Amino acid sequence: MKVLCYFLVVSMFFVFSISGAWASKADCNNPVNPPKPAKQVNKEDPNVNNDYDKIVKEDPKAIYLSLINGSTPKPNKCGLNPKNPPAEWTGWGGPLDMDNATIGEGAGTRNEIVIGGTYFERGIGSHANGKLVYDLTGDKYKKFEGYVGMSDEKDAGLECGHGGSGVFIFSVDGKQMFKSDLLKGGEAGKNTPAVKVEFNIPDGAKELVIELNDGGDGNSCDHSCVGDAKLLTAAGLSVKSIGKMTTLWGSIKAYY
Secondary structure (H helix, E strand, O other), rough: OOOHHHHHHHHHHHHHHHOOOOOOHHHHHHHOOEEOOEEEEOOOOOOOEEEEEEEOOOOOOOOOOOOOOOOOOOOOOOOOOOOOHHHHHOOOOOOOOOOOOOOOOEEOEEOEEEOOOEEEEOEEEEEOOOOEEEEEEOOOEEEEEEEEEEHHHHOOOOOOOOEEEEEEEEOOOOOEEEEEOEEOEEEEEEEEEOOEEEEOOOOOEEEEEEEEOOOOOOOOOOOOEEEEEEEEHHHHHHOOOHHHHHHHHHHHHHHH
């Protein structure tokens, strides 16, 4: 009985200590001029900008990559900001002035992030050609996860023929960890789905570089996005969903 109670106390402390180092999207957005909301529909239409029928929700175990409301080199509750100059973050439409939003048509016209009909509660919106450099020395990160693709604010069939195009490259300390194929917003009347990116981060890593390159045909319409861009520590990888605490408590009550 004592062992079981001890396990419960330690588990609850561990879970809430992790969640206490995290703030929700609502706490980390720009309250004065928020991005225009995306529209949820039953079936996403490739000829309609920023509608979606799938969603990737924010992860309370993660340390999110941010642009504005985070900090560096040690992240705060809103995430980890880049360490390189803001002028390098985007090839057009800057300066970037909010988190979890697309580039839009420049300041004051940002949208929530949708890639290929999937809405991302958290993420980075920019424009080719851009580069983001993140300092990895502020915590012991073990893994990166995210999704890449072209923003649905330039949907196929509406603008630029294919909704923009780009190549995404992720490197850690100069070693390439991921390079996407050439990704277009859409082809043949269909949106291109977001591409999952995940890789382990070596012990002692110092910096993560994300390159947002154009598709080789100039950067017109190349509204690049990294959805659900997050770093995970060993603690974040080991903690189960907080929603499972109810099940755990139910099991303990049944045991008694």
